Amino acid sequence: xxxxxDTTGKMAIGSRLRLLTDKIxxxxxxxxxxxxxxxxxxxxxxxxxLSRGENKTITEIAREIGHSxxxxxxxxxxxxxxxxxxxxxxxxxxRKNLVGLxxxxxxINEKIAAQYIDVNNAIEELTAQTKHDLWKAMEEWEFLLEQxxxxxxxxxxxxxxxxxxxxxxxYQAKYRQAFYDLNEEWISTYFKMExxxxxxxxxxxxxxxKKGGHIFVALYNDEPVGxxxxxxxxxxxxxxxxxxxxxxxRAQGKSIGxxxxxxxxxxxxxxxxxxxxxxxxxxxxxxxxxxxxxxxxKVAARKSPYERANIQMELVL
Amino acid sequence: xxxxxDTTGKMAIGSRLRLLTDKIxxxxxxxxxxxxxxxxxxxxxxxxxLSRGENKTITEIAREIGHSxxxxxxxxxxxxxxxxxxxxxxxxxxRKNLVGLxxxxxxINEKIAAQYIDVNNAIEELTAQTKHDLWKAMEEWEFLLEQxxxxxxxxxxxxxxxxxxxxxxxYQAKYRQAFYDLNEEWISTYFKMExxxxxxxxxxxxxxxKKGGHIFVALYNDEPVGxxxxxxxxxxxxxxxxxxxxxxxRAQGKSIGxxxxxxxxxxxxxxxxxxxxxxxxxxxxxxxxxxxxxxxxKVAARKSPYERANIQMELVL
DNA sequence: ATTGGTTTCGTAACTGGTTACGTAAATATA
DNA sequence: TATATTTACGTAACCAGTTACGAAACCAAT
Numbered sequence: 001x002x003x004x005x006d007t008t009g010k011m012a013i014g015s016r017l018r019l020l021t022d023k024i025x026x027x028x029x030x031x032x033x034x035x036x037x038x039x040x041x042x043x044x045x046x047x048x049x050l051s052r053g054e055n056k057t058i059t060e061i062a063r064e065i066g067h068s069x070x071x072x073x074x075x076x077x078x079x080x081x082x083x084x085x086x087x088x089x090x091x092x093x094x095r096k097n098l099v100g101l102x103x104x105x106x107x108i109n110e111k112i113a114a115q116y117i118d119v120n121n122a123i124e125e126l127t128a129q130t131k132h133d134l135w136k137a138m139e140e141w142e143f144l145l146e147q148x149x150x151x152x153x154x155x156x157x158x159x160x161x162x163x164x165x166x167x168x169x170x171y172q173a174k175y176r177q178a179f180y181d182l183n184e185e186w187i188s189t190y191f192k193m194e195x196x197x198x199x200x201x202x203x204x205x206x207x208x209x210k211k212g213g214h215i216f217v218a219l220y221n222d223e224p225v226g227x228x229x230x231x232x233x234x235x236x237x238x239x240x241x242x243x244x245x246x247x248x249x250r251a252q253g254k255s256i257g258x259x260x261x262x263x264x265x266x267x268x269x270x271x272x273x274x275x276x277x278x279x280x281x282x283x284x285x286x287x288x289x290x291x292x293x294x295x296x297x298k299v300a301a302r303k304s305p306y307e308r309a310n311i312q313m314e315l316v317l
Numbered sequence: 318x319x320x321x322x323d324t325t326g327k328m329a330i331g332s333r334l335r336l337l338t339d340k341i342x343x344x345x346x347x348x349x350x351x352x353x354x355x356x357x358x359x360x361x362x363x364x365x366x367l368s369r370g371e372n373k374t375i376t377e378i379a380r381e382i383g384h385s386x387x388x389x390x391x392x393x394x395x396x397x398x399x400x401x402x403x404x405x406x407x408x409x410x411x412r413k414n415l416v417g418l419x420x421x422x423x424x425i426n427e428k429i430a431a432q433y434i435d436v437n438n439a440i441e442e443l444t445a446q447t448k449h450d451l452w453k454a455m456e457e458w459e460f461l462l463e464q465x466x467x468x469x470x471x472x473x474x475x476x477x478x479x480x481x482x483x484x485x486x487x488y489q490a491k492y493r494q495a496f497y498d499l500n501e502e503w504i505s506t507y508f509k510m511e512x513x514x515x516x517x518x519x520x521x522x523x524x525x526x527k528k529g530g531h532i533f534v535a536l537y538n539d540e541p542v543g544x545x546x547x548x549x550x551x552x553x554x555x556x557x558x559x560x561x562x563x564x565x566x567r568a569q570g571k572s573i574g575x576x577x578x579x580x581x582x583x584x585x586x587x588x589x590x591x592x593x594x595x596x597x598x599x600x601x602x603x604x605x606x607x608x609x610x611x612x613x614x615k616v617a618a619r620k621s622p623y624e625r626a627n628i629q630m631e632l633v634l
Numbered sequence: 635a636t637t638g639g640t641t642t643c644g645t646a647a648c649t650g651g652t653t654a655c656g657t658a659a660a661t662a663t664a
Numbered sequence: 665t666a667t668a669t670t671t672a673c674g675t676a677a678c679c680a681g682t683t684a685c686g687a688a689a690c691c692a693a694t
Contacts, residue, residue, distance in 0.1 A: 004381055008365055010440040010452065011433055014342040015362050019383050019454055021334040022651085028331050033471060040681065045332050048325055059642060063319055066336050069643065071681060095642040095689045116328055118474035123327040125581040126461055126470060132454035135327065138337055140447040150344040151445060155351060156433040196690095339681085342650095359650060378674060386673060388651060412659050412672040 004272050035115045037108055038082070046075050047101075050085060055100035057090070063220065084108060103262035163255040166225075168263045171204065171215035178203055178224035179215065182246035191308040200244060204229070213240070216263045218247070218256045225251035228260035230267055238314070241262075245287070257287070261294045269317050276317065279309035352432045354425055355399070363392050364418075367402060368426050372417035374407070401425060403609040425497070474511035483542075485580045488521065495541035496521055496532065499563035507600065508625040517561065521546070533574045533580045535564070542568035545577035547584055555631070556580075556590035562604070574604070578611045586634050593634065598628035 016051050028041040035077070039047065045065035049056060058076065064287040076099055079085045082106040092094035101109065129134055182202045191236055200207045204215055211232050218226035226247040230240050242264055249254045268276055276294065280287055288311070296313035304312075322430070347356040348579055354365065362382035366373060372627045375393065379386040392414055400423040407413035418424045418426065421434050444450055487494070491611050497518045504510055521605065535543035543564040547557045559581055564573045585593055597604055613630040621629075 004362075004366075004383065005456075007373075007666085008362070008435045009433060010363070013360060013440065013452065014338060014358055015382070016455055017334060017338040017341065018651085020458060021331060021338055024334065025331040030468050031471050033467075033536045034475060041331055043327060045321075045325070049321075057642075058644095060546060065332070066321065068682060070645090071647095073643065074680085093642085093690070097643070114475075114478065115471075116326060118478060119607050120327045121474045121478075122467065122470040123330065125474070126458070126467075129461060130454060130457040132457060133452070134449075134458055135330065136449035137447060137449035138333055139322075139442070140449060140588060141337060141451055144443055144446060145340060150439065151347050151351075152434075152437040154344075154348050154435050157438045157442070158431070161431065161435060161438075180549075180563045199334060201559050250448060303504035314404070334679085344684095357650095374672075375674095385652065389654085391650085410672085414673070464674065558668090621653070 001147040015199050016137045031119065035111060037112050037115065039084075039108065039112075040078075043075055043079055043084075046072060046079065047084070047105070047108075050099065050101050050105070053100075055098045057087075057098055059094045061099075079105075114212065122270055133142050159253055159255060162220075162253075163259060164252055165220060166256055166259055167219045168216050168259050169219060171217055171227075172208065173205075174218045175227070176204060176213075176226050178217065179227045179244075182224070182248060183244050185248075186246050187308075190281070194306055194308075196305045200229075200231075212262070214267050215244075216260050216267075218251075220251050220254065220256070226260055227266055228257075233277065234266070235277075238275050238277040239271070240268050240276055242276050242278040242315075251278065259292045264317070265294065265317065272317055276315040278315075279304050279306060279311070279314050280313070281310050318491070348436065349430065353433065354429050356401075356429075357395075360392055360396055360401075362420070363389060363396065364401070364425075367416065367418050367422070368449060368509070370417075371404075372441065374413045374415055378416075395421075457551055476570055477571075479537075479591060480576065482537060483571055483573055483576055484536045485533050485576050486536060488526065488534055488544075490522075490540050492523060492534045493531075495534065496561075498543045499541070499565060500561050501542050502565075504564050504625075507598070511623055511625070513622045517546075517548075520599050531581070531584050533577055533584075534563075535568075535577055537568050537571065543573040543577055545574075547581045550594065554595075555594040556588070556591050557593055559593050559595040561634075564568045574607045575610070578607065582611065582632070584633065591634055593632040595630050596621050596623060596628070596631075597630070598627050600624050 006013055006267075025041050031043070032039050049061055049064050056064075058072050059069050060075075062072040076085065076097075079113055080087055080099075083102060085099050085100050086102045087097055091100050095136070123135075125149070127135065129137070139273070183201055184193065187197060208229055208231055210216060213229060213231040215227065215229045217224050218228075226245065227240065228246075229244040231241065231243050233241050242261070245257060245260060247260075265276065276296075278291065280291065282288060291313055295313065296315045299312050299314045302312055318441055323331055342358050345361075349356045349358070363378055365561070366378055366381050376386050377388050378393075380388040382389070393402065393404070393414075397404060400419060402414050402416050403419045407415050440452075445453065456466055485622075500514070501510065501520055504514060517545075525532060526549055530549045531547040533539050533547075534544050535545075543562075545562040548561050549561050550556060550558050559578070562574060562577060564577075583595065593613070595608065597608065599605060608630055611632065613632045616629050616631050619629055
């Protein structure tokens with residue numbers, strides 16, 4: 001199997017870790033024999049926490065060593081049977097099973113001290129021959145995975161790669177149907193299509209583009225999966241309104257909304273706009289949070305041609 | 318369980334590895350879901366070796382991925398049942414079970430490519446945040462453990478520490494019994510006590526020390542566990558003979574013979590000797606190999622007062 | 635005092651691996 | 665050609681952990 005992991009890449013890190021773990025545990029079992037300590041490697045963590053004298057309950061031990069309580073329970077049973085530890089019921093709490101080292105266990109504890117030293121030295125010496133410290137590397141991984149799981153890290157990479165495959169292009173006639181469908185889908189899911197919707201969606205050329213607005217289409221594998229419009233406003237405060245943003249639920253998680261928003265912002269900036277406006281509804285949580293991420297801030301209510309609008313936001317470019 | 322491994326020391330490296338492995342494997346299972354690949358982490362190594370097109374036998378796969386053939390056999394059964402791989406008997410060897418990816422398996426292989434990339438990147442990014450590279454550290458450990466197992470490394474540390482606890486001191490009257498017993502033990506195990514043995518062992522002061530010889534005693538926990546004599550010779554070729562070396566079988570593996578031999582060599586050098594002589598028997602393999610390690614070379618036979626002597630050696634100081 | 639939720643810990647079943655062992659085919663040897 | 669050894673691989677049993685679930689004890693709020 002030499003070199004298998006050189007070819008697989010990091011995908012197989014789990015397998016590789018398991019193999020190394022097995023090899024080390026196997027040797028560990030024999031190391032106890034070397035010192036005449038009749039103990040199994042799997043007992044060690046339990047033994048260790050008890051070796052500091054205090055009696056502990058099953059759950060306490062489990063938490064401390066990072067096992068399930070069931071595992072600790074089994075190990076304790078085996079060690080009791082061997083006579084290394086003794087159990088007694090907690091006086092004040094009848095559920096608790098207090099366990100501690102027996103006289104025989106304490107005896108083992110004496111004997112094992114030399115083993116600690118030798119194993120530590122053996123590993124220390126081995127580590128001295130490596131460029132990369134396994135022990136410290138594990139510590140770092142534990143810490144980093146605590147912060148953010150491997151799953152989430154992979155998810156982020158996936159999103160990153162997939163959003164890289166998304167192209168945002170300017171509207172063309174062939175996207176008219178997609179512009180209609182994508183918007184109709186979410187509007188009629190959460191609300192009702194209104195008169196202004198039909199006007200803008202059925203004739204984007206007439207109602208948006210000819211009036212100096214712009215429409216962007218997000219393509220994934222050359223399929224339109226998201227749209228967004230930048231509509232010219234007749235208002236002293238604002239030049240453009242960001243509207244009609246829609247992303248196919250089948251293409252979620254690729255940051256498509258963000259890419260469309262960015263495209264609109266850039267176009268507006270290019271056209272010399274200084275402020276963007278938008279209307280939305282607070283039940284659309286992901287949309288609102290996207291707008292926030294883009295830099296939009298809530299502003300006082302204005303009157304709107306749309307019934308569903310219950311929040312207004314602006315962005316200073 | 319935070320910080321548990323900070324206190325245990327390296328003894329618990331097996332436990333720590335297992336915990337990390339479990340956490341990673343758990344996430345890996347979910348990662349497949351992210352890509353719509355209905356695969357289990359444990360299948361991956363098998364899948365991977367087959368993904369390069371060739372059909373392989375169970376044993377070949379097992380060897381390549383470092384599992385037992387039984388494990389591969391089970392995994393293959395599951396994957397066949399899922400329709401990812403297909404089996405067929407080898408034409409030329411009826412025992413072999415050739416397996417390869419099915420059409421469905423090849424399809425999965427297409428889908429999984431993106432996953433490879435993302436996982437690799439996720440781990441790469443994680444690694445970039447660490448000071449110690451886990452992947453490379455594992456590689457180094459695998460290599461070093463291949464060279465010399467953890468068990469042997471611990472064994473060496475043990476020996477080193479224990480031989481440090483052995484003191485070699487000059488003979489005193491209180492060690493007369495030990496000098497007799499330790500020698501009598503091995504001589505009568507392998508041979509028969511001879512007249513010369515009784516003389517030297519019953520009166521070491523008269524037969525060895527008074528004639529300008531020396532005796533060393535190895536103490537372990539202040540108990541005599543080994544002895545060795547440097548006997549003045551009446552010979553133009555040699556000044557001293559190394560003889561009556563005995564180590565208690567209860568104290569084996571602590572390099573006691575070597576320490577005694579060293580002590581004799583040093584004393585002889587101190588006394589201006591230029592060559593040491595010894596007699597032994599070839600059935601005493603460990604003794605002969607110790608003498609070799611000390612630098613003794615076989616020389617032509619000489620006549621000896623001992624029947625058991627069938628090899629003679631010398632050491633130029 | 636009752637009731638309902640939480641904690642402790644045990645049993646049962648499952649999981650992903652292992653070793654032990656048996657059988658059949660292939661290969662080596664007398 | 666017959667016989668012994670080796671190889672491929674399957675079944676069974678085991679192992680060290682897990683999750684699921686349930687019972688009893690405890691706690692808290694009526």
